[in-house]
Amino acid sequence: MPTPDHEPRAPITAAILAIGDELLSGRTRDANMHYLAGWLTERGVALREARFVGDDLDAIAGALNALRAAYDYVFTSGGIGPTHDDITVDAIAAALGVPVVTNPEAAAMIAAWYEARGEEATEARLRMARMPEGAALIDNPVSGAPGVRVGNIFVMAGVPRIFQGMLNAVEGAIEGGAVIHARAATAPALPESKIADALREIQDGLKDVALGSYPIDGDEKGVTVVARSESPAAAARAIDAVCAAMRALGVEPLLEDRK
Secondary structure (H helix, E strand, C coil): CCCCCCCCCCCEEEEEEEECHHHHHCCCCCCHHHHHHHHHHHCCEEEEEEEEECCCHHHHHHHHHHHHHHCCEEEEECCCCCCCCCCHHHHHHHHHCCCEEECHHHHHHHHHHHHCCCCCCCHHHHHHHEEECCCEEECCCCCCCCEEEECCEEEECCCHHHHHHHHHHCHHHCCCCCCCEEEEEEECCCCHHHHHHHHHHHHHCCCCCEEEEEECCCCCCCEEEEEEECCHHHHHHHHHHHHHHHHHCCCCCEEEEEC
């Protein structure tokens, strides 16, 4: 019996909770989930769930409690600004059963940021120093007001550029897992339905490899099949089998690496 390339490790998992009425109304298109998924994949963390909630304290708190119990890490985006509808901090405090406090270090950082630009640290701006009691700060290299970490929860801004800056600031706080290796084969002009049976047979014979099938432009431009595994050798073997099936249907596949 062949020896596996290595023993698979338990996956490290994450979720994102995107907050804001503007996301659900269609006014703002979310970009943070896409960026986070790629960032986590590079570090061997699997993004397993994404939820969107409006600016409702109970909805945010309920979703947060469900996610933090189910996954190793939870990232929130949105709702930590200076206005009345920025209630993420209050919702997280409610979910954790702790009070909201003004963090002196955060207040000093915000004041220094605005003063360096010749502007006043107004009451509204200093509101961004509010956080759940016991929280740690996440550096914000873009606009000064820090994010927040409480346990396995990372509270980020919704603006993509700020979200990404905060994400890079927590690099050392994320425990990486097994990196997933992927290989892909594209069959131009081959409808997904024509290779579906062959893919099912290939998947049934695989261990620790997941095959994904993705039609291109509604099947008009063919299909891409991606093999993902912790073992690069296993992913390569799986995609070799897929390529053989594509050739049997008269199409020469195009190969590439994928996330």
